[in-house]
Structures are given as structure tokens and as C-alpha cells.
Amino acid sequence: MDPVRIAVVGAGVVGLSTAMCVSKLVPRCSITVISDKFSPDTTSDVAAGMLIPHVYPNTPIPTLKQWFRETFDHLFAIANSAEAGDAGVHLVSGWQIFQSIPAEEVPFWADVVLGFRKMTKAELKKFPQHVFGHAFTTLKCESPAYLPWLEKRLKGSGVLILTRRIGDLWELHPSFDVVVNCSGLGSRQLAQALEMFPMRGQVLNVQAPWVKHFIRDGSGLTYIYPGTSNVILGGTRQQGDWNLSPDAEISRGIFSRCCALEPSLQGACDIREKVGLRPFRPAGVRLQTEFLAQDGRRLPVVHHYGHGSGGISVHWGTALEAARLVSECVQAPRTPTPKSNL
Amino acid sequence: MAVTAHFNPSVPQADTMRVIVIGAGVIGLSTALCIHERYRSVLPSLDMRVYADRFTPLTNTDVAAGLCQPYLSDPRNPQEADWNQQTFDYLLSRVHSPNAANVGLALVSGYNLFHEAIPDPSWKNTVLGFRTLTPRDLDMFPDYRWGYCHGRRGYGPTIQTDPSRRLTERGVKFFQKKVESFEEVARGGADVIINCTGVWAGSLQPDPLLQPGRGQIIKVDAPWMKHFIITHDPEKGIYKSPYIIPGIQTVTLGGIFQLGNWSEVNNIQDHNTIWEGCCRLEPTLQDAKIVAELTGLRPVRPQIRLEREQLRFASSNTEVIHNYGHGGYGLTIHWGCALEAAKLFGKILEERKLLKMPPPHL
Numbered sequence: 001m002d003p004v005r006i007a008v009v010g011a012g013v014v015g016l017s018t019a020m021c022v023s024k025l026v027p028r029c030s031i032t033v034i035s036d037k038f039s040p041d042t043t044s045d046v047a048a049g050m051l052i053p054h055v056y057p058n059t060p061i062p063t064l065k066q067w068f069r070e071t072f073d074h075l076f077a078i079a080n081s082a083e084a085g086d087a088g089v090h091l092v093s094g095w096q097i098f099q100s101i102p103a104e105e106v107p108f109w110a111d112v113v114l115g116f117r118k119m120t121k122a123e124l125k126k127f128p129q130h131v132f133g134h135a136f137t138t139l140k141c142e143s144p145a146y147l148p149w150l151e152k153r154l155k156g157s158g159v160l161i162l163t164r165r166i167g168d169l170w171e172l173h174p175s176f177d178v179v180v181n182c183s184g185l186g187s188r189q190l191a192q193a194l195e196m197f198p199m200r201g202q203v204l205n206v207q208a209p210w211v212k213h214f215i216r217d218g219s220g221l222t223y224i225y226p227g228t229s230n231v232i233l234g235g236t237r238q239q240g241d242w243n244l245s246p247d248a249e250i251s252r253g254i255f256s257r258c259c260a261l262e263p264s265l266q267g268a269c270d271i272r273e274k275v276g277l278r279p280f281r282p283a284g285v286r287l288q289t290e291f292l293a294q295d296g297r298r299l300p301v302v303h304h305y306g307h308g309s310g311g312i313s314v315h316w317g318t319a320l321e322a323a324r325l326v327s328e329c330v331q332a333p334r335t336p337t338p339k340s341n342l
Numbered sequence: 343m344a345v346t347a348h349f350n351p352s353v354p355q356a357d358t359m360r361v362i363v364i365g366a367g368v369i370g371l372s373t374a375l376c377i378h379e380r381y382r383s384v385l386p387s388l389d390m391r392v393y394a395d396r397f398t399p400l401t402n403t404d405v406a407a408g409l410c411q412p413y414l415s416d417p418r419n420p421q422e423a424d425w426n427q428q429t430f431d432y433l434l435s436r437v438h439s440p441n442a443a444n445v446g447l448a449l450v451s452g453y454n455l456f457h458e459a460i461p462d463p464s465w466k467n468t469v470l471g472f473r474t475l476t477p478r479d480l481d482m483f484p485d486y487r488w489g490y491c492h493g494r495r496g497y498g499p500t501i502q503t504d505p506s507r508r509l510t511e512r513g514v515k516f517f518q519k520k521v522e523s524f525e526e527v528a529r530g531g532a533d534v535i536i537n538c539t540g541v542w543a544g545s546l547q548p549d550p551l552l553q554p555g556r557g558q559i560i561k562v563d564a565p566w567m568k569h570f571i572i573t574h575d576p577e578k579g580i581y582k583s584p585y586i587i588p589g590i591q592t593v594t595l596g597g598i599f600q601l602g603n604w605s606e607v608n609n610i611q612d613h614n615t616i617w618e619g620c621c622r623l624e625p626t627l628q629d630a631k632i633v634a635e636l637t638g639l640r641p642v643r644p645q646i647r648l649e650r651e652q653l654r655f656a657s658s659n660t661e662v663i664h665n666y667g668h669g670g671y672g673l674t675i676h677w678g679c680a681l682e683a684a685k686l687f688g689k690i691l692e693e694r695k696l697l698k699m700p701p702p703h704l
Contacts, residue, residue: 080625080626084625088566089566117471117473126438137569212588213493226568266440
């Protein structure tokens with residue numbers, strides 16, 4: 001049998017990790033990653049990449065926890081290896097703080113991260129506006145390094161990388177046997193997923209290398225995430241806003257909110273503004289196989305999109321699931337294309 | 343920031359208290375600042391000068407990794423525990439200020455690792471978020487079976503720039519000169535000499551209790567390292583086990599302590615010991631770029647010499663306040679010692695009835 005030809009559409013963290021999982025799980029296949037954008041121009045590249053998951057609608061907690069745990073374990077192994085620097089993955093400790101005591105004092109992911117505990121009164125003194133907090137150690141996965149690192153490994157495994165804008169999934173027929181749709185917001189067009197919308201996020205990348213801990217307000221709106229080459233200050237959550245240009249007033253607001261939590265940031269310099277559009281899907285992540293049919297043609301598509309603000313936190317777990325769906329697809333007997341009636 | 347100048351004996355002025363601080367490492371600068379801040383306003387006139395043959399970045403302080411952490415065992419002199427605490431509180435109050443970056447202060451968390459279970463240190467309640475490591479944490483460090491994790495204050499390379507700047511703003515003058523004797527300084531007109539000469543104090547006055555504890559460190563570019571990792575091997579002794587301490591711009595790798603070794607030259611075997619030990623502890627360092635390699639001499643002494651002494655030259659008494667012998671914990675204890683030295687200075691002023699108003703409460 002000829003190798004199965006698989007196209008992965010999208011080269012953000014979801015697309016590349018899915019290609020990786022498929023290459024490991026599905027024997028005798030040839031994989032091509034097709035995208036109009038690659039790092040550093042994907043949505044993933046704007047994200048800080050902190051592994052702190054959130055709840056998705058319609059998704060049972062045990063499933064979320066499994067996705068998060070698989071992602072954490074995968075990245076933790078990289079963080080402790082000699083690849084950590086190249087892959088842009090490292091451990092970071094810090095605090096998530098709340099202005100009022102949250103309904104759930106211990107989140108579902110508490111035993112996945114390292115050293116999770118409630119903050120002591122002495123620690124909370126640093127944040128006079130906050131009354132409760134979590135202290136823990138988690139991972140930061142920086143896409144500007146992680147995506148090129150994944151790409152390099154994919155190429156090493158024989159995966160082809162193609163720069164091309166796809167307007168319709170049928171363009172991939174008959175060159176490919178299976179399509180994996182990891183196009184994020186692009187699914188509005190490619191999968192007619194009109195219920196999806198962007199959740200606009202603006203951030204500041206600054207130089208403040210003395211900041212070694214993350215600080216995140218429990219609301220998720222204000223955060224300080226120290227990374228390898230900068231500190232990311234955020235943020236915003238603007239529903240339905242497609243504007244990719246930074247807004248100066250929003251930047252001032254972000255800076256001011258972050259300085260309130262960490263006054264030493266006033267000494268930060270080389271401030272750069274960035275905007276990303278989180279791919280929001282009201283029903284949660286779509287992990288589903290769809291058999292497209294049109295004019296006698298058939299095209300199996302595994303959909304893998306809709307990660308909203310949690311893409312990096314769960315990417316490996318959902319990629320493993322997507323690879324399983326692809327594997328099932330490939331193993332199903334292939335029906336021959338009916339001859340044309342013309 | 344050194345000003346090279348010829349030594350000019352000060353023009354005697356009535357009621358001017360002349361103070362000479364010898365040494366411009368962290369001890370000299372912080373003691374000078376502490377005394378000047380507290381007593382300038384209560385004296386008719388204070389002429390303070392700093393004499394040193396080496397200024398930053400060539401002092402022993404500059405070689406220090408900068409992490410403020412007391413030794414695990416309690417100090418021989420119980421006062422030192424208080425001085426550690428005072429320094430800790432002082433740094434805590436400054437680390438969150440908008441100026442923290444200029445001062446070079448950072449809060450950093452990390453791990454202390456041991457081969458065997460040991461009791462928690464006496465300072466565990468004074469640090470932030472102390473916890474014993476779980477088996478999962480220890481999976482990261484296969485050679486170790488016990489440890490704890492907590493937050494600490496660290497200093498960056500500007501540790502001396504900030505007090506230098508503040509002293510200069512206050513009119514304190516700096517002179518690059520090698521002091522050969524207390525007598526020379528006394529005859530130059532000094533009323534009080536603050537001796538912060540660190541490991542070289544013996545050249546001014548023999549001190550058999552003071553010895554160099556030679557250390558060598560490698561500074562690397564590894565900005566993904568956000569935690570310190572300090573290993574302990576009681577059989578080998580302090581600082582002889584690998585440690586990794588992230589600073590503001592670079593990460594310091596170390597693990598060398600050689601008592602009695604005065605060599606200030608980097609040694610290739612020590613380099614290998616440090617590199618192999620630290621890469622074994624943290625494999626991600628293998629790809630880190632080496633930025634610098636330095637040797638320093640820790641001023642080791644069974645306890646810090648922080649006391650007054652009166653020396654008589656010609657017909658006048660010169661007061662000396664000794665403040666040296668801080669071993670490998672100078673940064674950890676510097677402010678508490680500076681406060682104590684300032685107290686001693688205050689006593690001198692009271693005895694000489696020099697105060698124009700009551701001294702500020704320390």
C-alpha cells in the first residue's frame with residue numbers, strides 16, 4: 001500500500017504539535033504541513049506560553065486534566081534536558097493572586113504543576129489589594145523558539161513544510177488522503193465555523209531581567225510573565241475585536257496595572273507592543289472527524305481547533321487525541337473513488 | 343566609580359569630624375552610607391572619605407554571586423543572626439520599590455539540595471514560602487534525596503553602584519589609594535577610621551583568625567534559568583558543592599572553596615570542577631555561553647570582627663571601627679553590620695560629646 005498522504009493545515013503550536021504526534025503514531029504516512037503563516041508570525045508567537053490551563057465549556061474536567069498533564073509532562077521532560085534552551089521551555093515559579101477568595105480554592109490542575117500551595121500571609125503582604133493566592137512552579141513554553149524547534153524536528157522526520165494560503169479544504173483533494181485542520185480562527189472560512197470569534201489580546205514585551213517570578217491576577221486580565229529574552233506584561237480580553245494594531249492607551253493601562261503589582265517594572269525598558277487574536281470557540285476545542293463529500297469526492301478531515309486562550313497549556317494532550325483520530329481514519333478501509341458519470 | 347586623586351591632607355576645620363573608610367566593597371560602602379545617613383545631620387560638620395585600592399568591578403564583592411542566604415548552621419556569634427535578619431528586612435523593604443532595578447535587587451526562588459534528610463534551618467520562617475521538596479521535585483535532581491524550596495533576595499552587578507552614587511550625592515569623596523598603615527591615615531588627620539578591608543585586613547594589623555577562602559566562578563548566559571540551585575555536601579564543606587545562581591543578566595556557576603589559597607588567578611581544574619558539577623546538576627547548561635570567569639577571596643573568619651579599637655599615634659587617640667571577616671556571606675549580612683558599626687560610631691560621638699542633638703533612633 002502506498003503511504004497515506006496527510007496534510008496538516010496550520011503551523012501554530014496546534015498544527016506543528018499535531019504533525020509531530022501524527023508522525024509518531026501513524027505508520028507509513030507522508031505528512032505535509034501547509035500554512036500561510038509560520039513562526040514568528042503565528043498567533044502562538046504572541047502568547048506568553050505559561051502552562052496555566054482554564055476550563056473549556058462542554059469539556060469534562062478529567063479530560064482537561066489529562067490534556068494538561070500530558071502537555072506538562074511532555075514539556076517538563078524537555079525542560080530538564082539539554083534541549084531546553086533551543087526549545088524555549090523552562091520552569092518558572094510565581095503567584096496567582098485574587099482580590100476576593102475564589103469559589104474554588106484549589107483548581108483542578110493543582111497536582112499537575114509543581115509545589116502548589118496557598119500563599120502565606122507574609123507572601124500576600126507584597127500585594128495589598130489581594131487577599132488570597134496560589135504559589136506554584138510551572139512551565140513556560142515560548143513559541144518563538146518552540147515552533148522552530150518543532151519544525152526542525154519535523155523536517156528531520158521527513159515531514160514537508162509548505163507555505164501556501166488555503167482558501168478551501170477541497171484544494172487539498174486529491175493530493176492528500178486525510179486533512180488535519182489546525183487553522184485556528186481560519187476555520188471560520190475553512191470549516192464554515194462562523195460561531196468562532198477572536199478574543200483579542202494585547203501585550204507588552206519588555207526588558208526587566210531582574211523579574212524572576214510570574215504574577216497573575218486570578219481574573220486573568222493582568223499578568224507578568226518572565227521569559228528567556230523578555231518579560232511579557234498583559235493583557236486584554238476583547239471579544240470579537242479583529243484589530244491587529246496595538247492601541248497606545250491600552251498599552252498604558254497594561255503597564256500601569258502591572259507596575260501596581262510589581263513596582264520595580266517602572267525600570268523596564270525597550271517596550272514593544274504585540275497583538276494576538278485568540279481563536280475562541282464557544283463549544284470548546286473541536287476534536288472531531290468529518291467526512292467531507294462533494295460531487296462524488298470524499299475527503300476525511302480531522303478538525304483540531306478552537307483552543308481559545310489555552311492553546312499552549314493543552315496543545316500536546318489535544319494533539320495526541322487528534323493523532324488518534326487520524327490513525328482511526330487511516331485504518332478505516334479506503335473506499336475507491338467512484339468513477340465519474342461524465 | 344573611582345576617582346584617582348593625590349592624597350590631600352584635609353584642611354583642619356573646627357568641629358569637623360573626619361572619617362576615613364578604608365575599603366569600597368559592599369561592607370565599606372554600606373557602612374559609609376549607614377553612618378553618613380544617620381550622623382551627618384547631627385554633627386556640625388562631617389568630612390567622610392573612602393580610600394580603596396580597588397573599586398567595582400574589581401572588588402571581591404564583584405565576584406560574589408549575590409544571593410543572600412545565611413549558612414545552614416547557626417553562627418558562632420548569635421549577634422550575626424540578628425544582623426542577617428536586619429539585612430533581610432532591609433532588602434525586603436527595598437526589593438519592591440520602583441528603584442529596585444537600579445539598586446540591582448531581585449527576588450529569586452530556588453532549591454537547596456542535600457544527599458540526606460536534615461532538619462529545617464533556623465531561618466526557615468523568615469524566608470518566603472519555605473517548603474520541603476516532594477519526591478516529584480526531587481525527580482529533577484537524581485543525585486539528591488532531600489531539599490527545600492523558598493524565595494530569597496539576590497543582588498545584581500549594581501550592588502556597589504547604588505551606594506556609591508548615594509555617597510557621592512552626599513558629598514563623600516572617593517580616593518584610589520593603597521593604605522599602608524592605620525598610622526598613615528591617623529597622621530593625615532582622621533578622627534575615626536572605619537576598617538572594611540576584608541581579606542587584606544591583616545596587612546594593616548595582623549589577624550591570625552582571618553584567612554582567604556578562595557572561590558572561582560563562571561558566569562554564563564542562560565536566561566531561561568529562573569531558580570537558584572544550591573547543593574550541599576557536609577563532608578566536603580561549604581561552597582565546595584556545585585551551585586547555580588541566576589543574577590540579573592547572567593547566571594553564576596560555582597562550587598570552589600580553598601582555605602588559605604591567596605591566588606587570584608583562574609585555575610583550569612577548578613573550571614572543570616565547576617562546569618562538570620553544574621552541568622550534571624542542570625543539563626540545560628551544556629549549551630550556555632560562558633561570559634566571564636572570576637576568582638575572589640572570601641574573607642573567612644570564625645566570626646566577623648565588628649568592634650572598636652583605640653590606637654594611639656603621636657599624642658592623639660584615633661578611633662578605629664573594624665568591620666571585616668564576613669566570609670562568603672557579606673551580602674547576606676552587610677546591612678545589619680553597617681547598622682552595628684553606626685551604633686559604635688554613635689557611641690564614639692557621645693563619648694566625645696560631639697553631638698549637637700540626640701542621635702536618631704537606630
